[in-house]
Structures are given as structure tokens and as C-alpha cells.
Amino acid sequence: MFIKRLSLAAFALALSASTVLAGEIVLNSDQSDPAPKKAMEQLIADFQAANPGITVKWNNFDHEGYKSAINNFLKANPPDVAAWYAGNRMAPQVKAGLFEDVTDVWEKNGLNDTLKSAASSMTIDGKKWGVPYTYYQWGIYYRADIFKAQGIEPPKTWAELVAACAKLKAAGISPFAIGTKALWPTGGWFDYMDLRVNGYQFHMDLTSGKVPYTDPKVKAVFDKWAELVKPGYYIENHAALDWQDAMPQFVQGKAAMYLMGNFVVAPMKAGGLKEDQIGFLQFPEITAGMPKAEDAPTDTFHIPSGAKNKEDAKKFLAFVASADAQTKLNNILGQLPVNNKSAKPDDKFLNAGFSVLANAAGLAQFFDRDAPADMAKAGMEGFQKFMVHPEMEDAILADLEKVRARVYK
Amino acid sequence: MTTAVSPPVQLGWFRRNQIKLAPWLFLAPGLIMFFIYVLAPIGQSIWISFFDWDGLGKATWIGLGNYVEMLDDTNFYISLKNNLLWLVLYMLSVPAGLGIALFLNQNVVGIRLYKSLFFFPFVISQVVVGLMFTWFYAPDFGLLSGLIQAITGSKVAILADDRYATYGIIAAGLWPQIAYVMILYLTGLNNINPEQIEAARMDHAKGFALFWHIILPQLRPATFIAVVVTVIGALRSFDLVSIMTHGGPYGSTRVLSYYMYEQALSEYGYRMGYGAAIAVVLFLIMMVFITFFITRMIAQERNG
Numbered sequence: 001m002f003i004k005r006l007s008l009a010a011f012a013l014a015l016s017a018s019t020v021l022a023g024e025i026v027l028n029s030d031q032s033d034p035a036p037k038k039a040m041e042q043l044i045a046d047f048q049a050a051n052p053g054i055t056v057k058w059n060n061f062d063h064e065g066y067k068s069a070i071n072n073f074l075k076a077n078p079p080d081v082a083a084w085y086a087g088n089r090m091a092p093q094v095k096a097g098l099f100e101d102v103t104d105v106w107e108k109n110g111l112n113d114t115l116k117s118a119a120s121s122m123t124i125d126g127k128k129w130g131v132p133y134t135y136y137q138w139g140i141y142y143r144a145d146i147f148k149a150q151g152i153e154p155p156k157t158w159a160e161l162v163a164a165c166a167k168l169k170a171a172g173i174s175p176f177a178i179g180t181k182a183l184w185p186t187g188g189w190f191d192y193m194d195l196r197v198n199g200y201q202f203h204m205d206l207t208s209g210k211v212p213y214t215d216p217k218v219k220a221v222f223d224k225w226a227e228l229v230k231p232g233y234y235i236e237n238h239a240a241l242d243w244q245d246a247m248p249q250f251v252q253g254k255a256a257m258y259l260m261g262n263f264v265v266a267p268m269k270a271g272g273l274k275e276d277q278i279g280f281l282q283f284p285e286i287t288a289g290m291p292k293a294e295d296a297p298t299d300t301f302h303i304p305s306g307a308k309n310k311e312d313a314k315k316f317l318a319f320v321a322s323a324d325a326q327t328k329l330n331n332i333l334g335q336l337p338v339n340n341k342s343a344k345p346d347d348k349f350l351n352a353g354f355s356v357l358a359n360a361a362g363l364a365q366f367f368d369r370d371a372p373a374d375m376a377k378a379g380m381e382g383f384q385k386f387m388v389h390p391e392m393e394d395a396i397l398a399d400l401e402k403v404r405a406r407v408y409k
Numbered sequence: 410m411t412t413a414v415s416p417p418v419q420l421g422w423f424r425r426n427q428i429k430l431a432p433w434l435f436l437a438p439g440l441i442m443f444f445i446y447v448l449a450p451i452g453q454s455i456w457i458s459f460f461d462w463d464g465l466g467k468a469t470w471i472g473l474g475n476y477v478e479m480l481d482d483t484n485f486y487i488s489l490k491n492n493l494l495w496l497v498l499y500m501l502s503v504p505a506g507l508g509i510a511l512f513l514n515q516n517v518v519g520i521r522l523y524k525s526l527f528f529f530p531f532v533i534s535q536v537v538v539g540l541m542f543t544w545f546y547a548p549d550f551g552l553l554s555g556l557i558q559a560i561t562g563s564k565v566a567i568l569a570d571d572r573y574a575t576y577g578i579i580a581a582g583l584w585p586q587i588a589y590v591m592i593l594y595l596t597g598l599n600n601i602n603p604e605q606i607e608a609a610r611m612d613h614a615k616g617f618a619l620f621w622h623i624i625l626p627q628l629r630p631a632t633f634i635a636v637v638v639t640v641i642g643a644l645r646s647f648d649l650v651s652i653m654t655h656g657g658p659y660g661s662t663r664v665l666s667y668y669m670y671e672q673a674l675s676e677y678g679y680r681m682g683y684g685a686a687i688a689v690v691l692f693l694i695m696m697v698f699i700t701f702f703i704t705r706m707i708a709q710e711r712n713g
Contacts, residue, residue, distance in 0.1 A: 071464060095465075098465065181654070182655065183655075183657070236548065236566070237548040237564070239570075240567075241548075373678070374680065377671070381660055384657065384658060388569075388571075388658065406478070
């Protein structure tokens with residue numbers, strides 16, 4: 001009798017111990033803007049509902065500050081799940097052994113099929129280092145009503161684009177809005193100019209350091225870009241403006257086009273524009289017949305190698321990778337799910353983006369994620385300088401080449 | 410009758426040397442803190458500057474490689490030039506602070522309120538000062554741009570123009586710095602010997618002569634501290650550069666402290682070794698001034 005009671009007690013203790021251990025995962029991420037924040041709250045609520053034994057402690061950082069904070073907390077106080085980016089952007093952390101290899105999560109959940117479009121950007125040394133959950137298209141968002149009033153058709157070739165810019169400038173409207181204070185919007189411009197002039201493979205070679213910046217093909221990109229910079233087709237004083245500060249000019253009709261990611265639509269609507277006033281067009285063709293590749297930056301979740309609760313963290317990654325979770329998440333975010341089984345969005349811009357990305361000749365991750373950090377910083381500074389002083393083109397290219405020689409040794 | 414003389418008590422080593430040891434014992438806590446939090450990190454920074462390290466992985470020894478690279482780096486020379494500009498222009502805060510202190514050194518009703526209002530810029534955080542001036546300089550909705558447009562008819566975006574951006578930031582930095590120097594001088598003016606002024610007045614000294622020959626020499630300690638504080642402030646100017654322009658446009662407002670942060674700690678900064686080398690250069694520049702100040706202070710202590 002005593003033995004029976006003892007074993008019963010031991011069994012009860014074991015049960016209670018397992019419920020005490022069934023965990024908590026700490027999640028660090030950078031969704032400080034309103035729509036991403038809402039999407040994360042929904043995701044965490046759904047995950048906790050589907051996994052009753054697990055609670056998520058969410059540390060939400062400011063979006064820009066997170067980029068400096070991550071290197072600190074990965075070493076000093078690693079969470080169980082951390083948000084970050086794909087491609088070359090995660091390479092320093094992977095090479096320093098700060099991220100956990102999650103190839104098993106991909107294999108167990110069939111992610112190599114469902115997340116195929118982003119699989120190559122999550123792979124380093126043949127292993128998978130995180131799970132992508134969203135990407136979005138880049139393109140030229142334009143004021144459809146201004147175009148109509150000026151009698152401009154959405155341009156499909158470079159010549160049509162330059163002509164449209166000339167017409168807009170003559171009417172007193174700045175053709176392009178841009179805010180280069182934080183530098184990265186210039187990366188988007190360079191990416192598209194290079195992808196359209198020289199193609200996807202050349203762009204990948206350039207950002208991985210195989211091509212010198214003094215190469216005539218790179219100079220050709222800048223010469224073409226000068227056709228927009230020299231006549232002053234960008235808004236004035238963009239070097240003092242963040243991308244959000246340049247938005248009012250677009251909303252007020254002082255600028256007619258904005259090369260940006262799809263996340264720009266929500267602030268445009270918040271600023272008062274109606275959906276039929278905003279149009280989306282794929283960046284026009286420059287070199288005739290060049291297959292069109294696109295920028296599609298991918299956001300991801302990773303498990304730090306110092307995480308305490310890797311088991312539950314892997315459950316979180318599997319949940320984020322699932323079709324339903326990605327459908328819901330991207331519905332709120334206004335972006336595209338990576339999972340090809342997710343429901344297609346019913347938003348006009350996302351639909352356009354979906355078909356653009358589905359037919360793209362290649363998906364670049366954006367200049368500051370494809371190129372290593374030093375090169376990206378020097379490159380984007382060079383692009384900003386070019387946009388203000390196009391006459392210094394040769395000096396800028398020579399400086400970039402100097403940085404390349406050092407960074408890619 | 411013989412009295413027993415006890416042998417002299419041999420005092421312990423500590424008791425014998427107590428007077429010599431006492432100052433060191435009192436200084437010990439401070440010295441230990443200073444060593445741990447100031448000297449050791451300086452040594453570590455110098456040590457790191459001899460390595461090529463990305464802050465995350467392994468560090469490889471390259472000796473003076475970082476310094477050699479710095480000699481060829483245009484960004485380093487731009488930062489150095491900006492630091493010199495800061496140093497020279499920040500000195501304007503000393504006469505400006507003195508001027509305002511002289512102005513406020515009167516016994517009008519409510520003078521305390523005015524003194525507090527003038528001191529206010531120093532109290533608010535440098536980040537807030539930077540943000541306010543950024544909006545002030547903004548090309549579309551800023552007050553300064555509107556003013557310049559009303560006067561000359563053309564817009565000037567100070568922070569977007571690589572010729573003016575540094576001066577714009579220095580102007581923003583001068584606002585709190587003048588307030589700080591003003592308070593130092595107000596205190597100094599309170600400690601002026603009134604008898605000397607009486608004597609000077611009886612010799613018919615007034616106006617500028619009174620100021621130059623009587624008041625200013627008595628403000629020498631306050632001037633010394635004001636200069637020290639201004640030099641340190643100029644060389645350390647990180648907050649404003651970071652908030653107002655992020656070192657832009659295209660790096661033209663960079664200063665050494667911001668360049669060091671960019672290279673070692675920021676989003677695109679994976680070069681701890683190079684950042685440490687820049688920090689060492691900044692430290693050597695500061696050492697020039699620190700040595701000068703300390704020798705002056707020691708000379709004053711000895712003579713005073």
C-alpha cells in the first residue's frame with residue numbers, strides 16, 4: 001500500500017514537474033511600426049492558442065535600434081527566437097556561430113517545398129539558418145490621377161520613363177520622391193538600375209565582390225542613372241529627408257513617383273490618398289530584352305545558438321512557416337507570404353507584386369543585404385553622393401573600388 | 410636602587426609606517442575604481458586596435474595594419490578636419506557665455522527667472538536639442554529655411570548641403586554649451602572681490618578698461634574650467650552628429666567619435682579593430698589637451 005502511494009506521488013510529481021518545465025520562449029524582434037506590431041501580436045496569440053503549454057515573452061525593439069542591438073544580445077543575453085534578415089545580412093552571425101542550424105526544422109516540416117522561393121537566401125554552407133515568413137515587392141508607385149491629368153501612360157521602357165519625367169518637370173511636379181538621409185533608399189535605386197542594365201547574374205557578382213566598381217559595365221549604370229539625376233528629376237534636398245519625410249510631397253501631389261517597397265502603401269493611404277490614386281508599375285526595361293529580376297527583401301526568424309529553450313523555439317519556427325500562419329500574418333502586414341500554399345492576397349498592389357515576383361528572373365535581397373556590411377555602407381554613401389554631385393562619378397567609383405579591394409580580400 | 414627598564418616595544422610595520430601609508434589607503438578605493446573603469450578599458454582599446462576583429466568571431470593580429478590603413482582613408486581625414494572645426498568654433502562659446510553672464514549679473518526683479526531660462530538649454534538632453542534643430546533646419550517646414558527663403562528667395566537645406574551641414578550642427582551644439590559656460594562665469598562673477606572694483610573705480614577706471622584689467626583676471630579660474638569643458642565637449646560631440654545627420658550627407662559631417670562608433674558598433678560596423686584604432690587616435694589628441702590642463706593645474710596648486 002505504501003509503495004503504491006509512493007509511486008502515485010512520484011507520478012504526480014513527475015507530471016507537475018513536466019508542466020512546470022513546459023516552457024516559455026523569449027522572442028526578440030523589431031516590429032515597432034504599427035502594422036507589423038499588430039501582425040506580431042496576432043501571430044503570438046495564435047501560436048499560444050495552438051500550443052497551450054508554451055508562453056511567448058515578447059521583447060519588441062525599435063526598428064532601427066534593433067539592427068545595432070542584435071549583435072549585443074546574441075552574445076550577452078540571447079533570446080530563444082530572434083528576428084533578422086536573409087542572405088548576406090545573416091552571414092556575419094552565421095559565420096560567428098551565433099545562429100542555430102535549423103535544417104532539421106526545414107526537413108521535418110517539408111519547408112524545402114513550401115518555402116522554395118526563399119530557400120536559397122536562407123542557405124549558407126548547405127545548411128538552413130532560419131525561417132522566412134514574409135517578403136515584399138519593390139516597384140514604382142505613382143500618382144495615377146496626376147498621370148491621367150498630364151496625359152502620361154505608365155512607362156514600360158527607359159525612354160518612356162525619361163520622357164514622362166520631362167513632362168512632369170515641365171508641369172512643375174518633381175518626377176521622383178526620395179529620402180536619402182538614412183541611405184538605404186539609394187540602394188534600391190542602384191539595385192534596379194544595375195538589374196535592368198546588366199542583369200541579375202552581374203548584380204550578384206558585383207555584390208559578392210567579383211567585379212570591380214571601375215568596370216565599364218558599372219560606369220554604364222551610373223551614366224544611365226545620371227539621365228535622371230542631372231536634369232533634377234528627384235525632389236530637392238533629399239539628403240536631409242528620411243523616406244517618411246519625403247512621403248508628404250507624394251501625398252500632396254508635388255512628386256509623382258516613388259520607387260519603394262510595398263510597405264509604402266499603408267502610410268500613403270494614412271496620408272489621405274485613395275486606392276485608385278495610387279498605381280504600381282514594374283521598373284521599366286533599360287537594356288532591350290534583359291530578363292527582369294526584382295528586389296524582394298525577406299524577413300526571417302532565427303534561433304540563437306545560446307538559446308535556452310530550443311525545442312519550443314523550433315515549434316515556433318515551424319508554426320511561422322505554416323501556410324495559415326503566413327496567410328494571416330501577411331494579411332495584416334500587407335506583404336507577400338513566402339509559403340507557396342498560402343492564400344493569395346486580395347489587395348490590388350500585392351496581387352500585382354505577386355505576379356511580378358512569381359515571374360521574376362531572379363530575386364535580389366536588396367543592396368544592404370546582398371553586399372557585406374562595410375561595402376553596403378560605403379556603396380550607399382557613394383550613391384547618395386552621386387545623387388547630389390553627379391559630376392563626381394569617377395571619383396566616387398574609384399573610392400568604392402578602394403573599399404571593395406579591402407572588404408572582399 | 411635599579412629600576413627595571415622594559416625593552417622598547419617594537420611597533421608593527423604598519424604602525425611604524427602609518428603616516429606614509431595613510432594617504433594611499435584613503436586613495437585606494439578611488440584608485441581601484443579608476444583603474445577598473447578607466448585605465449583598464451583604455452588599455453583594452455589600445456590592445457584591440459592591433460587586431461582585425463569583427464566583434465563577433467575570431468580576432469587576428471595585424472599589428473599596425475589598422476593605423477596604416479587609416480593614413481590612406483579619406484573618411485578619417487574628413488573626420489579629423491571636422492573635429493578641428495568643432496574645436497575652433499566651439500571656443501566661441503567662451504566669450505559668448507561671458508557676455509551673457511555679464512549681462513545677467515544685475516539685480517533686476519525676476520533676474521533669477523531669466524537666469525534659469527538662459528540655463529535651460531543645457532538641462533535638456535542633447536538628443537532633444539539635435540531633434541529640435543533638425544526640424545528648425547528642415548527644408549520644407551523648418552523656420553530657418555522659411556526665414557532664408559523670405560529674405561533671399563531661395564531654399565537652403567542646411568543639413569543636406571555638405572558645405573553647411575557641419576556648421577549647422579556646431580550651431581546646434583553651441584546653444585547648450587553657451588548656457589553651460591554662462592553658469593560657470595556667473596559663479597565666477599559672484600566671487601569677484603568688490604574691494605578691488607571699488608579701488609579701481611576710485612582710480613577712474615570704467616567700462617572696457619575696468620573689465621579687461623580688473624574683472625577678467627579675477628575670472629581666470631572660471632575661464633580655465635570653461636575652456637577645459639568646451640574642449641572636451643567639442644571632441645566628444647557624438648550625440649548631435651548622430652541625431653541630426655547620421656554623419657551624412659555622405660559622411661561629410663562625421664567626427665572621429667562618430668566614425669569610431671560607425672566602424673565598431675553600428676548596424677554596418679563589423680570592424681572593432683579599426684574602430685579601436687580611431688578611438689586611440691582620438692585619445693592621443695585629447696591627451697595633448699589633458700596634459701596641458703593637468704600641468705597648469707599642478708603649477709597652480711604648487712603656487713597657490
